[in-house]
Amino acid sequence: MSLGNIQLQAAHIYLKVAAGSNLTDLLTQVKAQEEWTAQEWGTLQDLSYGTQRYRGSLNAYLRLRVPKPLSEPKLEALLMVAMYQLLYTQNAQHAVVNEAVQASQKLADGKFKSLLNAVLRQVIRDGCKLPKIVLQDDVEAKFNFPEWWVEKLKKDYPKYWHNILAASQLPPPLTLRVNQRHTTGEAYLALLAEQGLEATLLGSQAVRLKQATSVANLPQFYDGVVSVQDWGAQQAALLLDPQNGERILDACAAPGGKTGHLLELADIDLLAIDVDSKRLRRVQENVDRLGLPAQIKAADATKLDAWYDGQPFDAVLADVPCTASGVVKRHPDIKWLRRRQDAASVAQQQHVLLDVLWSTVKSGGRMLLATCSIFPEENQQQLQAFLERHSDATLRTERICLPNDTQDGFYYSLIDKA
Numbered sequence: 387m388s389l390g391n392i393q394l395q396a397a398h399i400y401l402k403v404a405a406g407s408n409l410t411d412l413l414t415q416v417k418a419q420e421e422w423t424a425q426e427w428g429t430l431q432d433l434s435y436g437t438q439r440y441r442g443s444l445n446a447y448l449r450l451r452v453p454k455p456l457s458e459p460k461l462e463a464l465l466m467v468a469m470y471q472l473l474y475t476q477n478a479q480h481a482v483v484n485e486a487v488q489a490s491q492k493l494a495d496g497k498f499k500s501l502l503n504a505v506l507r508q509v510i511r512d513g514c515k516l517p518k519i520v521l522q523d524d525v526e527a528k529f530n531f532p533e534w535w536v537e538k539l540k541k542d543y544p545k546y547w548h549n550i551l552a553a554s555q556l557p558p559p560l561t562l563r564v565n566q567r568h569t570t571g572e573a574y575l576a577l578l579a580e581q582g583l584e585a586t587l588l589g590s591q592a593v594r595l596k597q598a599t600s601v602a603n604l605p606q607f608y609d610g611v612v613s614v615q616d617w618g619a620q621q622a623a624l625l626l627d628p629q630n631g632e633r634i635l636d637a638c639a640a641p642g643g644k645t646g647h648l649l650e651l652a653d654i655d656l657l658a659i660d661v662d663s664k665r666l667r668r669v670q671e672n673v674d675r676l677g678l679p680a681q682i683k684a685a686d687a688t689k690l691d692a693w694y695d696g697q698p699f700d701a702v703l704a705d706v707p708c709t710a711s712g713v714v715k716r717h718p719d720i721k722w723l724r725r726r727q728d729a730a731s732v733a734q735q736q737h738v739l740l741d742v743l744w745s746t747v748k749s750g751g752r753m754l755l756a757t758c759s760i761f762p763e764e765n766q767q768q769l770q771a772f773l774e775r776h777s778d779a780t781l782r783t784e785r786i787c788l789p790n791d792t793q794d795g796f797y798y799s800l801i802d803k804a
């Protein structure tokens with residue numbers, strides 16, 4: 387497939403995200419629709435993620451050069467994609483421009499071809515750098531986040547907001563969880579080195595690769611020796627600390643990253659449920675790859691009649707749905723898809739889930755509230771309200787993992803039941 391066609395596909399994806407679609411879902415659909423070489427697919431992913439990561443700056447730069455939006459939105463999107471390549475990648479400039487100009491012929495009867503050519507050549511004349519004027523007084527252009535998000539972080543994290551924004555713009559690291567049933571992090575580092583893959587140890591069972599690679603290149607991945615999991619996400623199962631013989635519920639399990647980790651840590655009787663049966667297939671694939679037993683069920687956790695046999699659990703992992711505001715470096719579309727009021731409305735949904743799940747925890751048991759958000763409404767405030775509603779609940783540990791160069795943002799509170 388030519389670069390121009392990949393640019394067009396990325397422009398199409400950009401517009402779909404702008405209209406409210408989730409980037410990961412879109413890429414999954416596109417991948418299934420045609421045959422892609424690894425290189426073509428890598429390029430499409432880079433263009434799709436990159437335009438979202440730098441959408442604020444690109445948009446402001448485009449408006450500087452073309453003050454009025456073009457009548458053909460796909461051309462606007464094609465310009466964003468090509469500008470991303472010129473500003474933020476090592477792609478050959480002449481190829482980027484020529485291919486984008488060729489691709490533009492397929493849109494609006496080619497009538498914007500010379501405009502597109504002129505804008506991209508101007509970007510090259512600007513030294514493929516954002517002119518300073520673009521950043522002046524434009525919060526979205528400066529931080530590549532919606533203005534409301536920046537204001538919210540300033541209020542919620544007056545000391546750290548700047549670091550959080552900067553960390554959220556970094557490319558996400560590829561972190562592995564080494565299955566302790568098979569080997570140690572240190573021994574796996576040696577295996578990686580044999581394959582020429584550089585990595586460092588984050589914890590005794592966690593390894594961070596210097597450069598991202600396909601799972602197919604990871605030694606013994608298909609034998610369940612390692613899994614891809616962010617370092618912040620790995621804290622969930624460690625905090626819940628499953629013990630041999632315990633009966634544990636993973637209440638919002640899909641796609642199963644934490645399910646697998648719980649199973650690696652102890653011989654437990656695990657029930658994994660999720661309301662989304664499609665996503666639940668990934669949980670099955672994960673536990674199959676690890677070769678560890680779990681009961682997996684599609685169910686709405688709030689409807690106890692549908693899945694609960696009345697036997698309380700020693701421990702419940704409540705990795706509840708959230709705004710995912712902590713994982714924007716991995717999913718940069720999220721920052722543009724969310725709205726200011728989302729944290730409060732998702733917190734309401736979490737409240738219902740947590741109350742129902744609490745009723746399934748046995749006396750003396752524990753529940754881990756987990757989110758991949760950094761918004762207090764879903765985290766600290768959710769916990770406080772929960773503790774006020776439940777006199778039999780005591781906080782044992784609270785952990786706020788802010789995004790940095792090693793991890794995504796997560797929140798955990800481990801709650802004991804009297």
Ligand SMILES: C[S@@+](CC[C@H](N)C(=O)[O-])C[C@H]1O[C@@H](n2cnc3c(N)ncnc32)[C@H](O)[C@@H]1O
Nearest residue numbers: 638639640641642643644660661662686687705
């Ligand atoms: C943050 S994700 C879970 C990630 C997962 N624990 C992991 O580590 O891979 C939240 C999940 O909650 C599920 N969910 C949302 N509402 C639910 C409900 N009422 N009952 C069960 N699952 C629900 C969603 O389908 C989604 O898969």
